[in-house]
Amino acid sequence: MNHQQYWLGLPKHLIWGFIAIAIFMSGDGFEMAFLSKYITDLGFSPTQSAMVFTIYGFAAAIAAWASGVVAEIITPQRAMTFGFILWIVMHALFMLLGLDLENYYFMLVFYGIRGLAYPLFIYSFMLLLVQVVPRVRLAAATGWFWAMYSVGIGVIGSYLPSFSIPFIGEAGTLWLAIVWVGCGGLIAYFSLRHVPVDRSKVDLPLKDKLTELSRAVTILFTNRNIFLACLIRIINTISLFGFAIIMPLLFVGQLNFTISQWLQIWGVFFFVTIFTNILWGITGEYIGWIRQVRWFGCMGMAISSLMFYYLPLYFGNNFYIALIPAICLGIFVAAFVPMTAVFPALEPHHQGAAISIYNLSAGLSNFVAPAVASLILPFWGIVGVVWAYTGLYMFAFILTFIIKVPQPERAKVTVAEPAMI
Known part of the structure; x- marks a missing residue:
């Protein structure tokens, strides 16, 4: 092409x-x-x-x-x-x-x-x-x-x-x-x-199709890199799902933002992701998938998660200051976009099963985020949950050094080498 x-x-x-x-x-x-x-x-x-x-x-x-x-x-x-x-x-x-x-x-x-x-x-x-x-x-x-x-x-x-x-x-x-x-x-x-x-x-015969369907489970145990990628993808959106639950307690409950203001702040985050999903998808082709996930996804989300708590806490009821971490969150959460390409690259002969595991990990993120919040809130409050999420992003940062992905870098691909893509 x-x-x-x-x-x-x-x-x-x-x-x-x-x-x-x-x-x-x-x-x-x-x-x-x-x-x-x-x-x-x-x-x-x-x-x-x-x-x-x-x-x-x-x-x-x-x-x-x-x-x-x-x-x-x-x-x-x-x-x-x-x-x-x-x-x-x-x-x-x-x-x-x-x-x-x-x-x-x-x-x-x-x-x-x-x-x-x-x-x-x-x-x-x-x-x-x-x-x-x-x-x-x-x-x-x-x-x-x-x-x-x-x-x-x-x-x-x-x-x-x-x-x-x-x-x-x-x-x-x-x-x-x-x-x-x-x-x-x-x-x-x-x-x-x-x-x-x-x-x-x-x-394929029905028996072989059922075997292929079972790979949506077994592949987690037979491919270590898929398992590690699953953990990284779960952590990817943990702040997204978790902050939707705990941050109204901070913004509306403690800092006296109105519910409308909070919804506008959260809406800005989603609006930003429309553009950053495209931006990071293109950028990852040039700087490498995992390198982008490591430095901009994991580190960016760790810093943005802390900013989402500490900036409003320091500046109080300031709507425009509160928009800053929301924008940062929208920028860096999308840096994980190449993970969609990572999964099938790790299992090129069973791409359907790899995509199924990607989808599973995305769903588990929606479960893990509130679960972590419910466990930590009674003991350490909102700040404890924020630091737990930050710690998970740092854990994902470490995992990116362990996982081995055959990732392309567009800077190394020339028009004369179409077979390599």
Whole structure:
């Protein structure tokens, strides 16, 4: 592939696939800000509402873990098609038989099954990137993937309901989500169906396919570098998930910021990641994947985590000072973007299983972050949690010297050497 097929690391021939991810995740994210309250407004208890999301989260974690291997043994395009059809069908049943009939068990079943859909759609596209994008350009391509993900669920998915709910209400907005998801799914279907992918595992006997599926578990124990990469990826977003829980206690509870100010500070962090995901994806190609993760990801996040606590504590209720660590966090958390390329590079013959482990570690980060906070808060407070997260980033820093990754450096690749990429 020549240089004219890429724009700032974006594979031009897959551009509609990236747009499909943004549109799909916009529809998937419509409900985030209001569904739990909508369920309680129907007369269900907060505990029942939380259980709906717990079942959903568990299903999504399972789907994320298995999606890489599933996409590999049926092709990414088929997995994406199945994912978006499953989303639409289960969401419609959730609305009609769950919410409209106010049937709690149908809500649990259909919303839970719907949790299988979005990971199957988006992570199958990630595997398609792994299969068709040259390894030397993969970090930049996955940077665009995460940028589109942020645009969808973090920007459009969050802000559009604030305009639609006053006009068509919560239920109307939930139905509108089907339109967005359907558009994203159809764009992906028609734009990607002729993309040549690795079909070497598609025609395997059922027994061999089940063996390949089991690699999504066993690979952790047979490949030490995959295990180390898993630990690094878990630590990657630990502050992201943890600070969302503990920092309102500091900003709103102790420093007298309003909840709106805190949400704006946290929103700036997500906005910054849209651009830094792309920036670090490209930069990692030139300076080396692990080198970037080590010095800018691990060290940058360790320093930014401390800044997020100590700067507001020192300057008090100063909104603009509080934006500084949020921006820094948004800059350095994205420096881990090349980890998406690291996993399949460590297992080139079982890339689906490697992507499945990547997805598993991303999900575990969402679990470990609040778990660490709940263990430390009663004894050492917010500052103890911040230092625990910082210590974990330093631990990941050490791991980057142990892990061995066959990483490309764009500075060493020339146009005359296409076979090397």
